[in-house]
Amino acid sequence: MxxxxxxxxxxxxxxxxxxxxxxxxxxxxxxxxxxxxxxxxxxxxxxxxxxPPACHLHAGGNLYREISDEQCLKLLEQSIHTLRVFPHAVNQRPTVISVPLNDPGEPEALLPRLRKVQAHYAALIEQDPANQKLGPAEDYYRLYSREQLEALAEQELVAQPQSPDEWMIPVAKNLDLSAFKFPFVQVQEYGLSLxxxxxxxxxxxxxxxxxxxxxxxxxxxxxxxxxxxxxxxxxxxxxxxxxxxxxxxxxxxxxxxxxxxxxxxxxSRSRMVEFKAAYLATWPNPQGRWPELIVHGERGTPNGMAQLTPYPDGLFQLHGMTDTVTLFKGGLVSSSESSAQPELDASLSRKLTQGWQAEEVEQRTAEAVKHMSRYLPSFSNAKVAGRPLFGAQQIPGSDxxxxxxxxxxxxxxxxxxxxxxxxxxxxxxxxxxxxxxxxxxxxxxxxxxxxxxxxxxxxxxxxxxxxxxxxxxxxxxxxxxxx
Structure with missing residues (x-):
C-alpha cells in the first residue's frame, strides 16, 4: 500500500x-x-x-480501587482518544473483575464508580458518536451472580464469543467459585497492543x-x-x-x-520511579477464548491483585501485585534535593540495562503462575513463555x-x-x-x-x-x- x-x-x-x-x-x-x-x-x-508490550486499556481505571473517581473519568476520556487515533491497536475482549473472600472489599463497592464511568461514557457518545469505542454505553458493564455463573459453567465453550454470556463461560468453568464474593463484574475494558x-x-x-x-x-x-x-x-x-x-x-x-x-x-523536580514486571506463560489447555481476568487484592500483601491477560495461541500475561511477582522490594524510589532523577538500586538498574538471569525469570514466572492458580486451579500447569515484560514507570510528585x-x-x-x-x-x-x-x-x-x-x-x-x-x-x- x-x-x-x-x-x-x-x-x-x-x-x-x-x-x-x-x-x-x-x-x-x-x-x-x-x-x-x-x-x-x-x-x-x-x-x-x-x-514492554502493554496489556490493557484502562477505560475508567476500574482496576485501581485506590485512585479517585476524577482520575477514572479522565482515563476513560484518554482511552477513547487513544482508540480513535490508533484504531488498529485494540484487542477487543471484555475484562472480568472479581473480589475473592480473602479481600476486605466488597463487589458492591465497585458499582458507584461503574455507574459514574458509564454515565460519563454515555455523555461522551452524545457529544460525538465517534466516541463509541467500547460498545454501546448501556452495555458498558454487566453483573453476574454465583447462580448465573454456575449455569454458564454447564454450557459448551464458544470458539469466537459474541455475547457477554459466551465470554463468561471459560471463567465460570475454571474458576474456583467457592473462593469468591459475588457478583462478578464484566466491563468493556479492552486490551491494547503497544x-x-x-x-x-x-x-x-x-x-x-x-x-x-x-x-x-x-x-x-x-x-x-x-x-x-x-x-x-x-x-x-x-x-x-x-x-x-x-x-x-x-x-x-x-x-x-x-x-x-x-x-x-x-x-529540580519531585518525582518517583517504580520498577515493575509482568510475566508470560503458556497454558496448555486454556479451554476457550478468555476475557481478561482481574482478582482484586491489597497491593504489596500476599493477597495482592492477580491479573490474567489473554493473547492468541494459549499465551497469557500475568501480574501479581505482591513483592514476589510484579512488585519489588526497593522498587519504588524518589528524587532527591541533589537530583531530579530517582535512582533504583543496582540489581534493578542491571535488569533495565542488561536483562534478567534465566533462573530469576523461571522463579518469578512460577510465582506468578502460583499466585493466579490460587483462584484458577487448572492454570497451575502453565509454563514460562518468554522473557518478562519489565520496565520503570515515572510518577510525578509523591503520590x-x-x-x-x-x-x-x-x-x-x-x-x-x-x-x-x-x-x-x-x-x-x-x-x-x-x-x-x-x-x-x-x-x-x-x-x-x-x-x-x-x-x-x-x-x-x-x-x-x-x-x-x-x-x-x-x-x-x-x-x-x-x-
Whole structure:
C-alpha cells in the first residue's frame, strides 16, 4: 500500500526537539509535525515505543480501587482518544473483575464508580458518536451472580464469543467459585497492543517529511542559549559520531529517565520511579477464548491483585501485585534535593540495562503462575513463555497511586511529559501544543485536537500487524503479543 506524505497545516515552522521516542514523545512529535513544526525525535533505543508490550486499556481505571473517581473519568476520556487515533491497536475482549473472600472489599463497592464511568461514557457518545469505542454505553458493564455463573459453567465453550454470556463461560468453568464474593463484574475494558502502536508510529513518522527520527541516538547535553529569544542546544551521540543542533522548543519525554534531562537543564523536580514486571506463560489447555481476568487484592500483601491477560495461541500475561511477582522490594524510589532523577538500586538498574538471569525469570514466572492458580486451579500447569515484560514507570510528585498525569512546564520553552499510563500521551501532546501556540511559535489555528492524528489514519491493518510482528521478533517477544 503506497503511503502519501501528510501535509503540514501551519505557516509557522518552529524547530522542536523531542527527547525520548516512547508513546508520549512519539505522539507529541507526530502531532507537532502535522501542524508544521520541524521536529527532531531522539530515541536511545533501536526503534520507537520500545517499552514492554502493554496489556490493557484502562477505560475508567476500574482496576485501581485506590485512585479517585476524577482520575477514572479522565482515563476513560484518554482511552477513547487513544482508540480513535490508533484504531488498529485494540484487542477487543471484555475484562472480568472479581473480589475473592480473602479481600476486605466488597463487589458492591465497585458499582458507584461503574455507574459514574458509564454515565460519563454515555455523555461522551452524545457529544460525538465517534466516541463509541467500547460498545454501546448501556452495555458498558454487566453483573453476574454465583447462580448465573454456575449455569454458564454447564454450557459448551464458544470458539469466537459474541455475547457477554459466551465470554463468561471459560471463567465460570475454571474458576474456583467457592473462593469468591459475588457478583462478578464484566466491563468493556479492552486490551491494547503497544507493539501495534509502535508499528503505527513508525509508519506514521515515515509519512511526515518534517519529522526526523534519530534512533540509537542518546542526548548527552542540553543548554539554554543566551539571547532575547530562547533557544536550546542539544548535543547527542549516535553510531555515526557526536552531533549538535539548536531548536526553539525542547520536550523532555524520557519516561523514567526524565530526571536525567531535568538535571542537564539544571531544573529540580519531585518525582518517583517504580520498577515493575509482568510475566508470560503458556497454558496448555486454556479451554476457550478468555476475557481478561482481574482478582482484586491489597497491593504489596500476599493477597495482592492477580491479573490474567489473554493473547492468541494459549499465551497469557500475568501480574501479581505482591513483592514476589510484579512488585519489588526497593522498587519504588524518589528524587532527591541533589537530583531530579530517582535512582533504583543496582540489581534493578542491571535488569533495565542488561536483562534478567534465566533462573530469576523461571522463579518469578512460577510465582506468578502460583499466585493466579490460587483462584484458577487448572492454570497451575502453565509454563514460562518468554522473557518478562519489565520496565520503570515515572510518577510525578509523591503520590504512588497517581495514574492520570500528563505534562508540566519549566524554564523557557521547555516541557516535560509525565504520563503514567500510555493513554495519557495524546492529552500531554495537546497541552504542549497549546503552550507552543501561546508562545507564538505556531499559528493560532494550530491548537491541536486529541481526536485526530492524520498520519495514523488510513494505514492498512495487515501492514501494521506485519510490522508489529517484526518488532516483536526484533525485541525477542513471542509473535502472539503482536496479534
Amino acid at each position: 503506497q503511503m502519501h506524505p501528510v501535509t503540514a497545516t501551519s505557516s509557522v515552522s518552529p524547530q522542536v526537539a523531542v527527547v525520548g521516542g516512547g508513546i508520549a514523545g512519539s505522539a507529541a512529535a507526530l502531532k507537532l509535525a502535522e501542524l508544521g513544526a520541524k521536529v527532531s525525535l531522539f530515541e536511545a533505543g533501536p526503534s520507537l515505543v520500545n517499552g 507493539l501495534r502502536i509502535a508499528a503505527t508510529v513508525k509508519l506514521a513518522s515515515e509519512r511526515l517529511p518534517n519529522c526526523q527520527v534519530f534512533t540509537q541516538s542518546k542526548v548527552t547535553h542540553i543548554e539554554l542559549l543566551p539571547g532575547a529569544t530562547p533557544r536550546w542546544r542539544v548535543d547527542y551521540s549516535s553510531p555515526q559520531g557526536s552531533h549538535s543542533t539548536e531548536v526553539d522548543y525542547l520536550i523532555n519525554a524520557c519516561g523514567y529517565r526524565s530526571g536525567s534531562i531535568d538535571d542537564m537543564a539544571k531544573l 504512588p497511586s497517581l495514574r492520570a498525569a500528563s505534562v508540566s512546564f519549566d524554564k523557557a520553552h521547555y516541557a516535560r511529559t509525565e504520563i503514567v499510563k500510555f493513554s495519557s500521551a495524546l492529552s500531554a501532546a495537546e497541552q504542549i501544543i497549546e503552550n507552543i501556540r501561546e508562545l507564538g511559535l505556531l499559528s493560532p489555528a494550530a491548537c491541536g485536537d486529541l481526536n485526530t492524528l492524520q498520519s495514523t489514519q488510513g494505514l492498512a491493518y495487515q501492514q501494521v500487524l506485519t510490522l508489529a510482528e517484526q518488532l516483536a521478533e526484533q525485541r525477542n517477544y513471542p509473535l502472539s503479543l503482536a496479534r
